[in-house]
Amino acid sequence: MTARDPADVFTRDCPSRATVENVSGKWGILALVALHEGAFRFSALRRRVDGVSERMLSQTLHALERDGLVIRDVRSTIPPHVEYSLTTLGSDMAKRLKAMIDLIEGSMEEILEARREYDSRAGG
């Protein structure tokens, strides 16, 4: 991973593959895009990302923090107060993910129609 040996996601063991999976995984996308709306505490983020378990959200946030995309700010109060936000890189990533999600959400009727046609040909 240098100027002479650039990252290439098409290569089997390029470390970029792991980051792509952290970022674009089922919960990674949603966590990043949610945090792009602003900082969240753990429980609030869990409510925002409907359906995620504590275990998976925790795991996802750690992976994103490890890759330098998410900041974890712990205040040593009682009860504990932990706030999650994005780094500059995380914010840039979230913007690009949001662009992808916007396209999907905006094309959902077209996609559902394509599915119906595909299924009627395969199933009928």
Add this chain to the structure above:
Amino acid sequence: MTARDPADVFTRDCPSRATVENVSGKWGILALVALHEGAFRFSALRRRVDGVSERMLSQTLHALERDGLVIRDVRSTIPPHVEYSLTTLGSDMAKRLKAMIDLIEGSMEEILEARREYDSRAGG
């Protein structure tokens, strides 16, 4: 999924979640971005997407075809000749995915450095 009931990926059973997973899954991203470079035959695509099994590539392409992102063109010759390409929607999606991949590939040194720091704090 209408103008009054728009898709919302944050909601647990919105059908957009399934498409997000098809598109952003481990092999979905790579297949779409590869096809954005041009049309591919099955075997060539398999070589391009280093590490994918026949089973997973086939499954991935079917899911993307079903969502209206990929076109499968079968020529009834012997031996068979099948060519995969993108629809307009697939092409638009691939562009956005490529933007995400470019950011990751271009930030790989920064990401690896973040990992080293995280690991030295957690592991040391």
Add this chain to the structure above:
DNA sequence: CCGTATCCTTAACGATACTG
């Protein structure tokens, strides 16, 4: 309140043999 540890179930995945 913020998680981690544990257990368990299910689904993803890869290898490979085989067919049109």
Add this chain to the structure above:
DNA sequence: CAGTATCGTTAAGGATACGG
């Protein structure tokens, strides 16, 4: 050539109880 079918393994994921 382009897959599908089958099988065995591994990993992801959810529920939940408990610790800091």
